[in-house]
Amino acid sequence: MVDGQRLSTAPGAHRLVNSLIHTRNGSVETGFVKAPGARLYYEAAGRGHPLLLIHAGVADCRMWDAQFPVFAEQFRVVRYDTRGFGKSLTEDVSFSNRQDVSDLLDHLGIERTYVIGVSRGGSIAIDFTLEHPERVAALIPVASGLGGFKSGSRPVQETQMFAEMDRLWEAKEFTRLADLEVRMWVSGPGQPPDRVALPVRERIREMILNNYTTHKVEGQSIVMEPPAAGRLGEIRVPTLVVLGDLDESGVLAAADEIVRGVAGARKVVVPGTAHMLSLEKPEEFTKIVLDFLQSLGV
Structure with missing residues (x-):
């Protein structure tokens, strides 16, 4: 194993890879992962410690276009379309986003990874960390949701x-x-x-x-029980919470809750940005992430 990544891939995984695209910055592997009732589209590039990117609910994996090649210079970076988004189609079945992430990592031969998730993707990242703590080396929820959290009254x-x-x-x-x-x-x-x-x-x-x-068919997502809001103290990995100060009040409250609940969690607020801050100020966001991951000393 190198930097949390097995040298061999999951059995049969190579048969599902669509192509290997060669760019000036190296090769990008594209393909689909078979999951129960779905095929999940992914892209992977680079070498080094694995880094998984989970997109927001108002986007697909293309939201990472500015970060993907930069992260690939230092990490084995993976981005994917969650079930029912982008190129990932699903049947009308019950499913777990946490299991989909696990299946994706298995397919790529990744045992342990850094995880960044935005909005709904942040909620998935937190839930995955709680359900599979051995597979997460660091957690970065961005403008994140939080399962089971009630923010109270809104403007x-x-x-x-x-x-x-x-x-x-x-x-x-x-x-x-x-x-x-x-x-x-x-x-x-x-x-x-x-x-x-x-x-x-x-x-x-x-x-x-x-x-x-x-996507006319969405399937039924299986909610994690008990939900994340009451289990944040179980998270034992380095955690960085990132958000914009112009985001909606529920996201701002959820960020404070995550920081209170996760021991040692840090928070960075990007002034003058709202929910999609990674696209609004991509260079600043990328630097925040890289500074945090480099501080881990891996």
Whole structure:
């Protein structure tokens, strides 16, 4: 084993690899992992300690385009589309996102990894750390959700925006829903709609619409019990919580809860950013992550 990665791959894994793309920065392996009722798309590149990237619920693995090649210079970096997002299709079955992560790591021959997750991906990362503590070397929840956490009352504007998102979802008005989600998650609640550069807003809007229009079947996610909010004290790995100060109040409260609950957890707030801070300020975000991982001395 080298840096937490087995030298051999899981049995039969090579048969599922689609291609090996050669770039100026090295080769990128692309393929699909078989999981119960699904095929999970992934990309892997680089050498060194494994680093897993889990995307937000308003995106797919392309949200990591700015970070993926940079991280691949120092790590064995893996990004994937969670079930029902991007290129990862699912059948109408019950499934566990934690098990999907485990199946992906098994497929790639990875025993232990650093994990970064944004928003919904952060919640998956935390749950995976609790369910498979032996497989996580460091945890970075970014603008993260937190299973079982109740943030309390919200500002009126946020409450109204969430209610309207629910209404648009039920009505299947996906174009209007994508526009509203961009205002909430990219610009930030209460912020000018054009606060973030148009290319960033358009990129995330495209990913949102693609997920809504491509994936007619979602499956049923099995919630971890007991939920993470009451188990944060079980997390024993180096943890860095990252968020923007313009995010919605529930995310801000969840970040404080994670820092309180995980022994030794650090928190970095990126001023002037909202929920999708890794796309809004990619260079600053990348530096924060690299500084933290390099401080671990691996």
